[in-house]
Amino acid sequence: MNVIESNQLTKMYGKARGISNVSFSVKEGEIFGFIGPNGAGKSTTIRTLLALIYPTSGSATIFGKDCIKYAPEIKKEIGYLPSEVFYYDNMKVNDLLKYSASFYKKDCTKRIRELAEALNLDLSKKIDDLSLGNKKKVGIVQGLLHEPKLIILDEPTSGLDPLMQQKFFELLREENKKGATILFSSHILGEVQKLCDRVAIIKEGEIVKVETMSALTENSYKKFRLEAVHHVTTEDFQLDGVTDMKVKEKTVSFIYKGNMNAIISKIAEIPLKNLWVEEPTLEEIFMHYYEKEE
Amino acid sequence: MNIFLHEIRAYRKSTLVWTVSLIALVLFFMSLFPSFAKDAEQVNELLKTLPEALRKAVGIEIGSFTSILGFYSYVFMYIALCGAIQAMMIGTSILSKEVREKTVDFLLTKPVSRSTIIVSKLSAAVVSIAITSLSFILCAYFIASYVKTENFNEQAFFLLSSTLFFVQVMFLTIGVIASMLLPRLKSVLSLSLGVVFAFFFIGMFGSTVGEASVRYITPFKYFDSMFIIKNSQYEWSYLIVGLVWIAVALSASFYIYTKRDMNAL
Numbered sequence: 001m002n003v004i005e006s007n008q009l010t011k012m013y014g015k016a017r018g019i020s021n022v023s024f025s026v027k028e029g030e031i032f033g034f035i036g037p038n039g040a041g042k043s044t045t046i047r048t049l050l051a052l053i054y055p056t057s058g059s060a061t062i063f064g065k066d067c068i069k070y071a072p073e074i075k076k077e078i079g080y081l082p083s084e085v086f087y088y089d090n091m092k093v094n095d096l097l098k099y100s101a102s103f104y105k106k107d108c109t110k111r112i113r114e115l116a117e118a119l120n121l122d123l124s125k126k127i128d129d130l131s132l133g134n135k136k137k138v139g140i141v142q143g144l145l146h147e148p149k150l151i152i153l154d155e156p157t158s159g160l161d162p163l164m165q166q167k168f169f170e171l172l173r174e175e176n177k178k179g180a181t182i183l184f185s186s187h188i189l190g191e192v193q194k195l196c197d198r199v200a201i202i203k204e205g206e207i208v209k210v211e212t213m214s215a216l217t218e219n220s221y222k223k224f225r226l227e228a229v230h231h232v233t234t235e236d237f238q239l240d241g242v243t244d245m246k247v248k249e250k251t252v253s254f255i256y257k258g259n260m261n262a263i264i265s266k267i268a269e270i271p272l273k274n275l276w277v278e279e280p281t282l283e284e285i286f287m288h289y290y291e292k293e294e
Numbered sequence: 295m296n297i298f299l300h301e302i303r304a305y306r307k308s309t310l311v312w313t314v315s316l317i318a319l320v321l322f323f324m325s326l327f328p329s330f331a332k333d334a335e336q337v338n339e340l341l342k343t344l345p346e347a348l349r350k351a352v353g354i355e356i357g358s359f360t361s362i363l364g365f366y367s368y369v370f371m372y373i374a375l376c377g378a379i380q381a382m383m384i385g386t387s388i389l390s391k392e393v394r395e396k397t398v399d400f401l402l403t404k405p406v407s408r409s410t411i412i413v414s415k416l417s418a419a420v421v422s423i424a425i426t427s428l429s430f431i432l433c434a435y436f437i438a439s440y441v442k443t444e445n446f447n448e449q450a451f452f453l454l455s456s457t458l459f460f461v462q463v464m465f466l467t468i469g470v471i472a473s474m475l476l477p478r479l480k481s482v483l484s485l486s487l488g489v490v491f492a493f494f495f496i497g498m499f500g501s502t503v504g505e506a507s508v509r510y511i512t513p514f515k516y517f518d519s520m521f522i523i524k525n526s527q528y529e530w531s532y533l534i535v536g537l538v539w540i541a542v543a544l545s546a547s548f549y550i551y552t553k554r555d556m557n558a559l
């Protein structure tokens with residue numbers, strides 16, 4: 001079953017582009033990454049899914065229901081954490097979380113305490129007095145306290161130190177194991193790589209590609225780096241599937257997707273000093289997608 | 295209900311301050327009444343020396359000024375002015391503060407419809423204002439009873455005092471619609487003061503030139519205190535126009551709020 005199904009979702013701001021024809025689906029129980037540089041349309045998509053803004057055309061369903069028409073009902077089971085968190089400054093953390101919990105018809109007291117403990121968050125402080133990182137923690141607790149079935153995170157890690165970030169990812173994995181579906185947007189590829197099962201790559205308001213993380217990083221793409229005995233040129237590696245080639249005197253690096261035998265026999269023609277075959281980082285794959293489009 | 299309670303709590307302090315201030319204001323002015331009443335003759339003589347235009351502008355009518363209701367209605371003009379500022383400020387900020395303080399994402403991603411949000415917030419605003427009005431009316435009545443030199447028409451007194459609530463609700467709706475039409479509003483205070491004083495001066499100007507149609511423009515003139523004191527009733531045409539305005543402004547605000555895009559911050 002698909003938890004999120006976006007169908008040709010389009011949002012225009014006057015003539016300016018927001019997102020156009022964004023279609024993707026998120027299956028139940030998966031951690032879905034949404035990746036692209038700033039301004040690519042990640043937040044616009046998420047805000048449309050949450051009915052904070054209304055689509056110009058197209059539609060999306062969450063839990064099988066239209067995300068605009070049934071917004072209040074759907075949101076009972078959604079936890080949302082924005083990139084920048086802002087809360088009622090003059091409230092205490094505990095009061096804010098209680099206010100947040102009061103929107104859901106269940107007792108969240110225990111869960112609030114658990115989460116606060118896990119994140120090392122002082123509930124008795126005033127929001128105003130919290131550091132950025134601690135405000136973020138309030139956001140995390142606020143997003144998870146009602147044990148939502150769908151967790152939507154819009155660049156959630158800014159302001160968290162690496163240790164907390166790890167803790168936070170652990171929490172997300174736990175929720176995921178309990179059955180929660182997660183939509184995770186980020187422009188930091190390493191994050192997505194660590195956490196997600198599948199990713200959608202978004203660029204200038206359009207989805208460029210949706211692929212499983214394993215397909216992106218393991219199965220098809222390899223990063224080759226080699227050091228030749230003699231000078232080499234790009235012509236030596238002319239082969240379908242070779243991209244992102246960089247030649248510098250005797251060293252060459254490129255990303256390859258395709259038949260391994262073909263590339264190996266090509267390389268075998270050249271006297272080598274050294275050879276590295278590595279998993280490319282998502283970043284490199286990602287750049288590859290972006291360049292291909294241009 | 296939780297939004298309503300949250301809002302009431304958020305406005306608790308300001309409601310208390312406004313209520314106490316209004317009561318202090320009426321207490322101060324009304325405590326002067328006995329001395330005015332004692333020297334009624336001289337006061338009236340003195341007032342006659344003021345230019346008529348000025349007397350009309352500030353709402354002083356010779357003869358009635360030294361009766362308690364006449365004096366009270368003069369004081370009440372300024373009470374209504376203050377009440378209007380309070381109401382306009384609440385009205386302007388109640389929806390826009392979420393955007394300004396960037397808490398709108400928090401609220402709108404909760405399982406509540408935007409209609410529920412606006413209704414809860416408006417109810418909280420109206421209740422806050424009603425608390426102010428009601429406390430004021432009761433205290434003003436006790437103060438008037440205490441300083442009176444002779445009995446007064448209590449019905450007229452309450453009718454006159456109740457217009458505070460009506461004026462406040464009108465300015466509340468002006469504030470709400472203003473915040474909807476100016477989504478990037480930065481300063482609630484300056485807008486509120488500006489608009490309220492503009493209407494107040496339009497009212498003064500209207501009284502001076504004696505132009506009846508001006509009365510429809512400014513909520514301050516929907517209720518003519520002299521008419522209320524004489525007839526113990528409101529002028530229906532103005533009451534209806536006022537109610538229609540409230541209905542139109544609220545429906546428009548409702549429509550805009552439920553359709554608006556809440557863009558990223």
